[in-house]
Amino acid sequence: MSDNRTKLETLESLTRFCLDEAAKQGASAAEVGCSADQGLSLTVRLGEVETIEHHRSQGLGITVYYGQRKGSASTTDFSERALADAVGAACRIASYGAEDPCAGLPEAELLAKDIPELDLYYPWALDAEAGIELALACENAARGYSDAITNSEGASLNAFEGVRVLGNSLGFLHGYASSRHSLSCSVIGESEGGMQRDDWWTVARNPAELEAAEAVGRKAAERTVRRLGAQGLSTRQCPVLFAADVASSLIGHLIAAIRGGNLYRKSSFLLDALGQRIFPEFVHIHELPHLPRGLGSAPYDAEGVATRARDLVRGGVLESYVLSTYSARKLGMQTTGNAGGVHNLIVDTGTEGFDALVRRMGTGLIVTELLGQGVNIVTGDYSRGAAGYWVENGEIRFPVEEITIAGNLRDMFGHIAAIGNDVDLRGNVRTGSILIESMTVAGN
Amino acid sequence: MASEIIAIAKRAILEPCGLIPQDIEKLVAQLAGDAIDDADVYLQSSHYESWSLEDGIVKEGSYGIEQGAGLRAVSGEKTGFAYSDELVLPVLLEAARNARSIARGGDTARIAVRGGHAVPRLYEPVDPLGSLSAEAKIDLLRSLDAEARRADPRVEQVFVSLSGGYSSVLIFGLDGAMHGDVRPMVRLNVSVIVESGGRREQGSAGGGGRTDYGFFFEQDRASGYAREAVRQALVNLEAGDAPAGSMTVVLGSGWPGILLHEAIGHGLEGDFNRKGTSAFSGRVGERVASPLCTVVDDGTLPERRGSLSIDDEGTPTRQTVLIENGILKGYMQDKLNARLMGVAPTGNGRRESYQCLPMPRMTNTYMLPGEHAPEEIIASVSKGLYARNFGGGQVDITSGKFVFSASEAYLIEDGRITRPVRGATLIGNGPDVLTRVSMVGNDLELDPGVGTCGKDGQSVPVGVGQPTLKIDGLTVGGTRV
Numbered sequence: 001m002s003d004n005r006t007k008l009e010t011l012e013s014l015t016r017f018c019l020d021e022a023a024k025q026g027a028s029a030a031e032v033g034c035s036a037d038q039g040l041s042l043t044v045r046l047g048e049v050e051t052i053e054h055h056r057s058q059g060l061g062i063t064v065y066y067g068q069r070k071g072s073a074s075t076t077d078f079s080e081r082a083l084a085d086a087v088g089a090a091c092r093i094a095s096y097g098a099e100d101p102c103a104g105l106p107e108a109e110l111l112a113k114d115i116p117e118l119d120l121y122y123p124w125a126l127d128a129e130a131g132i133e134l135a136l137a138c139e140n141a142a143r144g145y146s147d148a149i150t151n152s153e154g155a156s157l158n159a160f161e162g163v164r165v166l167g168n169s170l171g172f173l174h175g176y177a178s179s180r181h182s183l184s185c186s187v188i189g190e191s192e193g194g195m196q197r198d199d200w201w202t203v204a205r206n207p208a209e210l211e212a213a214e215a216v217g218r219k220a221a222e223r224t225v226r227r228l229g230a231q232g233l234s235t236r237q238c239p240v241l242f243a244a245d246v247a248s249s250l251i252g253h254l255i256a257a258i259r260g261g262n263l264y265r266k267s268s269f270l271l272d273a274l275g276q277r278i279f280p281e282f283v284h285i286h287e288l289p290h291l292p293r294g295l296g297s298a299p300y301d302a303e304g305v306a307t308r309a310r311d312l313v314r315g316g317v318l319e320s321y322v323l324s325t326y327s328a329r330k331l332g333m334q335t336t337g338n339a340g341g342v343h344n345l346i347v348d349t350g351t352e353g354f355d356a357l358v359r360r361m362g363t364g365l366i367v368t369e370l371l372g373q374g375v376n377i378v379t380g381d382y383s384r385g386a387a388g389y390w391v392e393n394g395e396i397r398f399p400v401e402e403i404t405i406a407g408n409l410r411d412m413f414g415h416i417a418a419i420g421n422d423v424d425l426r427g428n429v430r431t432g433s434i435l436i437e438s439m440t441v442a443g444n
Numbered sequence: 445m446a447s448e449i450i451a452i453a454k455r456a457i458l459e460p461c462g463l464i465p466q467d468i469e470k471l472v473a474q475l476a477g478d479a480i481d482d483a484d485v486y487l488q489s490s491h492y493e494s495w496s497l498e499d500g501i502v503k504e505g506s507y508g509i510e511q512g513a514g515l516r517a518v519s520g521e522k523t524g525f526a527y528s529d530e531l532v533l534p535v536l537l538e539a540a541r542n543a544r545s546i547a548r549g550g551d552t553a554r555i556a557v558r559g560g561h562a563v564p565r566l567y568e569p570v571d572p573l574g575s576l577s578a579e580a581k582i583d584l585l586r587s588l589d590a591e592a593r594r595a596d597p598r599v600e601q602v603f604v605s606l607s608g609g610y611s612s613v614l615i616f617g618l619d620g621a622m623h624g625d626v627r628p629m630v631r632l633n634v635s636v637i638v639e640s641g642g643r644r645e646q647g648s649a650g651g652g653g654r655t656d657y658g659f660f661f662e663q664d665r666a667s668g669y670a671r672e673a674v675r676q677a678l679v680n681l682e683a684g685d686a687p688a689g690s691m692t693v694v695l696g697s698g699w700p701g702i703l704l705h706e707a708i709g710h711g712l713e714g715d716f717n718r719k720g721t722s723a724f725s726g727r728v729g730e731r732v733a734s735p736l737c738t739v740v741d742d743g744t745l746p747e748r749r750g751s752l753s754i755d756d757e758g759t760p761t762r763q764t765v766l767i768e769n770g771i772l773k774g775y776m777q778d779k780l781n782a783r784l785m786g787v788a789p790t791g792n793g794r795r796e797s798y799q800c801l802p803m804p805r806m807t808n809t810y811m812l813p814g815e816h817a818p819e820e821i822i823a824s825v826s827k828g829l830y831a832r833n834f835g836g837g838q839v840d841i842t843s844g845k846f847v848f849s850a851s852e853a854y855l856i857e858d859g860r861i862t863r864p865v866r867g868a869t870l871i872g873n874g875p876d877v878l879t880r881v882s883m884v885g886n887d888l889e890l891d892p893g894v895g896t897c898g899k900d901g902q903s904v905p906v907g908v909g910q911p912t913l914k915i916d917g918l919t920v921g922g923t924r925v
Binding site: 045048049050051052053054055056057058059070071072073074075076077078082085086089090092093094096097098099100103128151153188194195196197227230235236237265266267369371372373374376378379381383384385387401402403404405406407408440441442443444 | 493498501502503504505506507508509510511512521522523524525526527528529530539542543545546578579582600601603637639644645646686688689690719720721723799801835836837838839840841842843844845846847848849866867868869870871872873919920921922923924925
């Protein structure tokens with residue numbers, strides 16, 4: 001901890017140096033963000049160590065304003081000369097920029113004042129030997145799960161911690177430490193139909209909250225074995241159940257469509273949707289930025305604006321956009337504390353578990369994997385590669401692959417039939433499985 | 445010539461931080477030992493800038509410096525790696541010790557650094573950032589905004605971005621050989637939103653390469669991007685629902701070569717094949733494409749975005765034949781996988797930066813031309829899809845299933861292109877999609893210099909290309925059943 005205090009103090013003094021330097025060079029306002037991270041990642045494969053990587057990185061970014069003109073620069077070199085050069089470069093760029101009435105720091109009164117303690121820092125005193133043991137236990141559990149597991153991409157362990165500091169010329173200067181640790185495993189199975197690969201992973205701020213290594217390995221193997229013998233499917237329209245870990249991508253598309261940058265650029269299918277019903281009435285989505293140990297938790301956003309709990313969707317109605325200071329000003333609104341993104345988005349769950357949703361679907365497609373980027377946020381057009389399981393009469397019949405699923409996000413959002421209580425807690429978006437009434441499935 | 449490039453790289457990297465050749469010798473010696481099969485010190489110093497325009501004004505500009513060292517020791521199949529942003533000897537020695545700890549034993553070695561072999565120069569060591577004044581960069585962006593708006597009154601929004609980078613690298617191997625490269629890169633992109641009757645569509649076009657900003661003024665390229673972005677957006681404004689199901693697909697020349705990158709390129713990278721995790725593993729010598737198909741990976745094309753004089757392990761790049769007349773010929777290799785598979789490295793060992801380990805990656809991947817005029821190919825299709833432009837793609841190496849998403853496509857009916865349809869994802873199986881290639885055009889074209897490939901979280905610039913291709917049966921992921 002004392003080591004961290006020293007690091008925080010060092011970064012704070014670099015931040016002050018850059019802010020002072022910007023003022024000296026005539027900038028009317030400035031913002032500096034910097035970080036120093038370290039970590040260990042290692043991979044074992046087929047029972048042997050494959051890689052051990054020691055990470056230690058640092059970076060600093062500065063944005064300066066001359067009135068309404070803006071310039072930015074960044075550096076990984078923390079020498080005084082390099083920092084002064086970076087400030088100089090940002091100032092030079094600002095001198096060429098155009099006057100932009102919306103440019104500038106956030107309103108002072110919106111900056112975070114009382115910084116909540118979010119319990120984000122759990123350093124893992126893990127040496128390479130202990131990490132290797134853990135990864136081996138994980139991969140061994142996967143390889144021992146079934147004779148159908150014939151090969152492995154390995155098990156990987158990552159232990160990361162870092163400190164970050166943000167300061168601006170309005171007097172904001174804060175920093176905090178955080179950690180993030182993960183364990184993952186990916187194995188390959190083989191049958192007459194060919195090879196299949198799948199994986200599982202666990203991530204947490206606190207290593208004690210990681211799933212057990214053996215459980216991660218078994219889950220990876222179970223997922224791989226279930227995919228063996230996958231078949232194609234003929235083209236049809238049917239209900240689609242997005243498993244929880246891929247359902248979060250649908251919420252990701254919602255966020256993209258209501259992000260200020262896409263709205264003021266008129267690049268969203270949800271322009272002017274504020275106050276409109278875009279989901280069925282039972283859908284509620286809210287942001288909880290201060291969840292202790294949350295993977296998306298943050299005491300303030302990338303501009304120092306205080307983050308706070310709020311509703312995004314209430315009763316299916318879009319209640320709020322996702323805005324930074326700049327995009328809010330472009331839209332004539334106030335920032336929502338989302339510079340840099342959302343912080344723990346929670347989709348309220350229904351009462352049914354995954355199996356109940358499968359039964360409710362009756363006959364249709366479970367999607368467990370999505371391929372490609374076929375999502376157009378301007379139009380809402382959605383067409384992605386998929387793999388999963390075909391379900392008839394509430395029962396999984398066989399694994400499927402080499403198919404696409406297509407629709408329009410606006411229709412898909414409006415026709416969500418149910419949200420499961422099988423929430424995936426591993427990301428910034430927490431949702432259960434999502435059942436959509438109908439989509440086009442294309443296949444052979 | 446190599447010595448001139450090395451001298452420039454040394455000035456960019458070593459002089460500012462005060463490291464001398466003897467320091468590097470100490471680092472390599474620290475990495476070396478009896479159990480160590482390979483090791484390297486990779487030093488990098490880069491700077492880059494970007495300028496962007498929206499609402500008709502240049503609002504954003506940024507400048508960045510990135511420098512550091514990656515140190516690697518390899519023992520058998522094991523790799524130890526550490527990096528540092530600080531180019532200071534004690535920090536680098538600690539990184540070297542960390543990397544070296546992959547193998548036991550504390551033997552030491554003496555290393556004498558010497559120059560590597562001369563390699564052809566594929567691009568000039570020019571710093572693009574200084575190749576145009578700031579005022580001229582801003583004028584360029586504004587002129588493209590005007591060009592796009594002049595092209596059609598339905599243009600609502602125009603976004604233009606210009607970026608340039610200049611990267612110097614020095615690579616010191618276990619044998620004491622020193623390799624150097626100085627790599628420029630420029631990129632320009634224009635995106636537009638058009639609106640008509642409440643419907644909104646986007647279009648995007650751009651290009652670039654390993655050269656300076658003068659590239660965009662040659663052959664009217666920059667203005668061409670603006671007009672092309674508008675053209676694509678207007679086509680999409682008229683597009684109807686895309687069909688769903690398996691059908692004959694004609695892919696246009698150039699950027700649609702992303703098919704090759706996803707369907708076969710990744711599956712032929714050495715690491716997956718050494719480990720037996722690729723759907724192509726163990727298939728060298730087998731037929732994986734129709735006899736019409738010859739596919740190469742070529743890092744030696746002058747000034748192309750995917751080209752490198754040497755890869756990030758110091759190996760000169762070359763043209764590697766992947767598929768010849770339909771038969772699988774070989775894989776793309778870095779040093780580690782080549783050694784473990786008992787073959788020669790192919791100059792495909794690439795890394796995003798000093799912070800990452802190198803691995804086998806593509807450079808410029810393309811198919812050689814065939815005999816047919818593109819019009820002949822279209823005319824041969826009674827019912828199908830003509831896909832002219834694409835967004836990104838992805839592949840599952842192990843199952844071989846790949847996707848790529850069309851952003852501009854048309855129906856073909858009775859041998860004629862009839863009407864545009866909305867973007868859709870195409871999905872297929874890598875090891876057999878090329879067996880269904882029934883016609884290859886005579887119009888080989890490379891992409892304009894826009895590709896970026898991601899693998900294991902590392903992004904590197906790549907190129908793709910192909911002539912017009914006809915594939916008998918590919919699944920099109922539209923909505924219309």
